[in-house]
Amino acid sequence: MMPRDIQTNLLAPPSGATAPRWGLSMPLSRRQGFRAAAGLAASAAALTAMPAQAVIRVDITRGNVDPVPIAVTDLFADTPQGRSIGADIARVVAGDLDRSGLFRPIAKTAFLQRPEDMQMLPRFVDWRTINAQALVTGKTTLEADGRLRVEFRLWDVFAEQQMAGISYTSAPDTWRRVAHLIADAIYERLTGEKGYFDTRVVYVAESGPASKRVKRLAIMDQDGANHRFLTDGSYLVLTPRFSPTAQEITYLAYVNDRPRVYIYNIDTGQQEILGDFPGMTFAPRFSPDGRKVIMTLADAGNSDIYTMDLHTREVRRLTNSPAIDTSPSFSPDGNRITFNSDRGGSQQIYTMDANGNNVQRISFGQGRYATPVWSPRGDLIAFTKFDASTFYIGVMRPDGGGERLLAQSFLVEGPSWAPNGRVIMYYRQDQTNRDGTGGDAHLWSVDLTGYNERLMVTPLLGSDPAWSPLLTP
Amino acid sequence: MRRELIGPIVALFFVAACQSTPNDTGNAVTQGAAAGGGGAGVAQNAAPAAAPAAAPAARPAGPTAGTRAEFEQVVGDRVFFDFDKFDLQPVARGTLERQAAWLKRYPAARVVVEGHCDERGTREYNLALGERRATASKNYLVALGVEASRITTISYGKEKPAVPGSNEAAWSQNRRAVTVVSGVATN
Numbered sequence: 001m002m003p004r005d006i007q008t009n010l011l012a013p014p015s016g017a018t019a020p021r022w023g024l025s026m027p028l029s030r031r032q033g034f035r036a037a038a039g040l041a042a043s044a045a046a047l048t049a050m051p052a053q054a055v056i057r058v059d060i061t062r063g064n065v066d067p068v069p070i071a072v073t074d075l076f077a078d079t080p081q082g083r084s085i086g087a088d089i090a091r092v093v094a095g096d097l098d099r100s101g102l103f104r105p106i107a108k109t110a111f112l113q114r115p116e117d118m119q120m121l122p123r124f125v126d127w128r129t130i131n132a133q134a135l136v137t138g139k140t141t142l143e144a145d146g147r148l149r150v151e152f153r154l155w156d157v158f159a160e161q162q163m164a165g166i167s168y169t170s171a172p173d174t175w176r177r178v179a180h181l182i183a184d185a186i187y188e189r190l191t192g193e194k195g196y197f198d199t200r201v202v203y204v205a206e207s208g209p210a211s212k213r214v215k216r217l218a219i220m221d222q223d224g225a226n227h228r229f230l231t232d233g234s235y236l237v238l239t240p241r242f243s244p245t246a247q248e249i250t251y252l253a254y255v256n257d258r259p260r261v262y263i264y265n266i267d268t269g270q271q272e273i274l275g276d277f278p279g280m281t282f283a284p285r286f287s288p289d290g291r292k293v294i295m296t297l298a299d300a301g302n303s304d305i306y307t308m309d310l311h312t313r314e315v316r317r318l319t320n321s322p323a324i325d326t327s328p329s330f331s332p333d334g335n336r337i338t339f340n341s342d343r344g345g346s347q348q349i350y351t352m353d354a355n356g357n358n359v360q361r362i363s364f365g366q367g368r369y370a371t372p373v374w375s376p377r378g379d380l381i382a383f384t385k386f387d388a389s390t391f392y393i394g395v396m397r398p399d400g401g402g403e404r405l406l407a408q409s410f411l412v413e414g415p416s417w418a419p420n421g422r423v424i425m426y427y428r429q430d431q432t433n434r435d436g437t438g439g440d441a442h443l444w445s446v447d448l449t450g451y452n453e454r455l456m457v458t459p460l461l462g463s464d465p466a467w468s469p470l471l472t473p
Numbered sequence: 474m475r476r477e478l479i480g481p482i483v484a485l486f487f488v489a490a491c492q493s494t495p496n497d498t499g500n501a502v503t504q505g506a507a508a509g510g511g512g513a514g515v516a517q518n519a520a521p522a523a524a525p526a527a528a529p530a531a532r533p534a535g536p537t538a539g540t541r542a543e544f545e546q547v548v549g550d551r552v553f554f555d556f557d558k559f560d561l562q563p564v565a566r567g568t569l570e571r572q573a574a575w576l577k578r579y580p581a582a583r584v585v586v587e588g589h590c591d592e593r594g595t596r597e598y599n600l601a602l603g604e605r606r607a608t609a610s611k612n613y614l615v616a617l618g619v620e621a622s623r624i625t626t627i628s629y630g631k632e633k634p635a636v637p638g639s640n641e642a643a644w645s646q647n648r649r650a651v652t653v654v655s656g657v658a659t660n
Contacts, residue, residue, distance in 0.1 A: 210637050236632060238596060252600075257585075257627060259600075280604060280628060283597040296601065298628065301608025303601035324601040340598060347557075347598060368557075370595040384595050410639065413595050431639035432592070439637070464596070 006174060006181065006472070011151060011165030016121050067104040068190065070097060071132035071157075074108070075150065076115040076139045085172065086115070086140045089150065089179040093136065095223055096183035096197040100423075101452030102190075106132055115139075127157040134163075136186065148172040152182045154189055164189045176225060181472065196418035197222060200468040201425065202240045202249050203443060205229065206461035210432045210439035215463075217251060217264065222418075222467070224457050230264060239414075239464050240264075243286045246468040250274070250284040250293050261295050263310075275308050275315065283326045288334045294318075296326040305339055305356075318356035329373045329381075330354070336398070338362075338372040338381050349383055351398060362400030371414055374398070376469075377421035380448075384413045384426075393426045395448065406450045416467045422448050425456070427463040539579050542660035544652075548575045551635075552610060554648040557594070559605040561613055565650075569610060572652055573617035579657055586610045587651045588628040589635070591644035596630055603628030610650040 072094040075086030097103035112126040118137050127135050138152035147169055154164040166185055168178045177198060184195030205218040217230035217237050231237055231253075240251035249264040253271075261274045261281040275281070277297050284295040292307045305319045305328045319325040323343035330337055338351045349363040349372045363369040367387025374381055378398075385392040385405070391412045394405040411429040418425070425445045432439035441463040443456035456462070536542035544550055549572070552565030561569065576582055588607030590599040607626035615621045636646040 211634050213632070236629075238600075238632070259627065280600070282600050296597070298601060298604040301605050301612075301626070303604065324598060324605070326601050327595070327597045340595075342598075368594075370598050386593065386595075389593075411592065429592075432634075432637050432643075434638045434640075434643070436637040438639075 006168050006170040006178060008181075009167045009169075011153065011167055013153075013162040013165065014120055017160075017162050067102055068133050069106055069131050070094075070103045070134040070136065070186075071106045071111060071127055071130070072097070072136040073111065073115045073118065073138075075137075075152065076119060077141065079142065082140045082142055085148065085150075085175050086138070089138075089140070089175055089182065090136070092176060092179035092223065092225075093152075093183045093186070096180060097186065099223070099454060100187065101447055101454075102187075103134075106130060122155055122157075124155070124157050124160045127155075132157050134186075134190065136182075138182075142172065143169070146172070148175060148178075150175070150178050150182075152185075154186050176221065177471070180221070180223075184470075193422060194420045194470070196420045196423060196467070196470070198471050199419060200226075200242075200246065200471065201443070201456070201465050202230075202242060202468070203427075203458070203465040204237060204240065204463045205458065206441055206463060207233075209436040211436055217249070218458075218460075218462075219249075219266065220458070227459055230266075230269075239283065241285050241416075241466045242468045244288060244290040244469055246471055248286075249466075250286060250295075252282045252284065261293065263293070275313065281306075283328065285329055287330050288332050294328045294330060294337065296328070305337070316355075318352070319359075320356075327371050331374045331398070332376050332378045336374075338374055338398070340370045340372060347386075349381065349396075349400075362396065362398065363403075364400060365403055373415055373417060375417050375421040376419050379421070382415035382417060382424050384415065393424060393446070395424075404450065406446050406448070407444065407453060412444075414464050416465050418445075418467050419469045424448065425465040425467055427465060429463065536660050537658070540658045540660045541654045544572070544575060544582075544654045544657075548572055550653070551649045551651040553645060554606055554650070556591070556644070556648065557602065559602065559609050561609055565610075566613065569613045569652075570617060573614050573619050576614070576619045576623065581656045582654050583623045583656045584614075584625075585653045585655070586614075586624060586626045587633075587653060588626065589633060589647055589649050589651065590631045591647040592631045592634065592639065593644065594631060599630035600628050603630045606648075606650045610652065614652075 072090050074090045077083045077086050094105035098105050110130045112129060113123050122135055122137060135155040135157050136152060141149040143149055149167060149169045151167040153162050156163050164185055168181060170178060180198040183197040187195035199222045200219055201222055202219045205216045206213050208214045214233040215237050216233040217240055219230055220227040236254040238252040240249045242249060247266055251262055252259060253262045259280040259282060261284040262271050263274055264271050274293060278299060280298040281295050284293050286293055292309050294307045296303050297306050302322055303324045303326050304317060305325050307316045321343050323341050325339060325341045327340040328337050335354055336351050337354060338349060340347060341350050347368040347370050348361055349369045350359055350361050352359040367385050369383050369385050371384040372381045380395040381398055382395050385394055390408055392405045393407040393412050393415050394403055396403040409428050410431050412426055415424045415426045423445050425443060427441050428444050429441040430438050441461045443458060443462045443465045444453060446453040536546055549568045552568045586607040588603030590603050607628055611624045611626050614624060634647045636643040
């Protein structure tokens with residue numbers, strides 16, 4: 001069997017082309033002038049209209065007000081099979097960039113230059129004519145050993161410079177992952193932020209009427225491809241979450257009508273109950289180092305927060321109040337925990353140290369606050385809020401300031417962060433009708449800016465999404 | 474915390490019966506409250522009923538004594554809660570008092586108390602709230618003399634609504650603790 005790994009190499013600009021004076025290996029955010037330029041809130045269009053040394057930059061903080069027009073050409077190949085893969089890759093790359101809301105892929109029918117004519121240098125004037133600011137070219141090769149080699153180059157059309165060039169060598173059936181890696185490389189090069197396309201989503205697939213919903217764990221790529229079910233619906237499953245390596249999922253399952261936290265290994269398909277607790281365990285999440293699961297245990301009707309070390313099986317109790325304490329989530333450095341409690345009389349968001357000390361209430365707005373989830377960047381906490389018959393998805397700083405609401409509906413719930421901390425996925429459920437119809441749940445995503453709210457297409461209804469880390473960190 | 478003392482029990486039965494029909498104009502709610510009203514009297518009188526097994530054609534109205542059907546339809550198998558609350562209202566206590574009397578009469582019966590919530594809460598919080606509701610019912614049954622070893626609890630949060638609909642009539646029926654009997658005949 002062919003190894004699953006994907007080998008990556010940087011590509012120098014072809015002869016006759018120029019590259020920016022900085023190398024690709026240096027993070028964009030540290031490059032001279034980037035922060036100043038990004039902070040100007042000048043549009044990418046304005047930046048690229050500047051003289052030739054300028055390089056396209058996408059200001060990620062502004063949402064999709066002005067998405068950058070980008071031409072993603074079919075990757076060229078000498079063989080029909082290679083050209084077919086090249087076209088598939090281009091389609092997946094363009095789809096990723098389009099859904100981000102930061103880019104506007106140009107329809108291929110507008111292209112003036114054909115892929116086979118760009119193997120040395122693009123004719124930049126042809127791409128300026130159709131208002132492309134960025135251009136993606138490349139080629140695929142099926143090597144003698146059966147492996148697929150994929151090259152891509154990202155061009156600044158106005159500066160006539162190569163901005164990125166990378167080759168990937170891997171088994172041919174990994175072409176989708178290669179496409180997502182290319183999209184991530186383009187996103188990172190143009191925004192200065194890590195991408196989130198080489199990721200997966202685990203969620204709860206729902207079918208049947210609202211009163212008799214069948215719920216199954218399901219997993220898919222972040223673009224909906226490679227969908228498969230992990231459980232068969234014979235028992236209720238809820239709230240799956242990824243481990244930091246994306247190899248395991250922790251979730252709540254009602255096996256034999258005993259609601260307990262389980263761990264599912266994606267590679268082996270094995271499921272394991274976590275610990276031996278006297279009451280219901282629920283609301284699980286992995287610690288950032290993957291060594292512990294933090295969860296809620298309901299003992300004699302009272303819910304408190306515990307951690308379990310996955311190696312030593314040591315259990316630690318972190319809260320001890322007669323109130324409901326649930327929905328815990330670690331900060332990315334593992335030092336703090338945010339959680340939901342009604343200890344003050346109504347549901348609010350709190351933070352505490354990893355050992356349970358130093359508890360602080362951070363939500364003080366109107367309504368009930370729930371499901372706090374710490375951003376992978378550490379800078380924000382996403383939450384669900386319920387006020388005056390409306391649910392909201394929002395974010396606030398870990399000190400409780402800067403609250404912003406990003407989505408609202410009759411019922412929206414359960415935010416999950418993309419690994420770059422720029423996009424949030426959640427689910428939205430419709431009202432249920434008296435005859436039992438309705439109550440449909442769907443997965444949605446929204447940018448941190450509140451723009452670019454998008455439906456995730458799933459084969460069945462869907463709820464409780466959880467976004468994986470980058471599969472290739 | 475919000476916690477109500479177990480008050481004197483006395484004659485709440487008929488008050489309970491009159492008040493406990495939620496203002497639901499819709500479907501479904503046939504058992505629970507409405508049937509439980511008449512049931513208070515029936516339950517007290519039904520104990521010695523020697524089942525007339527010889528006359529299947531002339532079956533008397535209502536379920537057989539000591540069956541799950543009697544518990545559900547006559548005693549009343551569920552109690553209701555206010556939004557985001559788990560304290561037992563007088564109506565609920567009346568229902569649980571009938572349940573306790575029935576359970577003491579039929580010692581082979583065991584129960585699972587299911588705690589449920591309406592849809593207006595997050596999934597995880599509602600799991601915790603359902604657990605509180607189930608435990609409130611259990612604790613009251615135990616206080617009334619039912620052995621704790623006969624009672625287990627489970628929370629379904631908002632996963633198993635009894636009545637479909639996104640309106641107060643449905644929600645008031647879904648904020649509930651349901652006592653599910655086993656160990657006795659079904660009907």
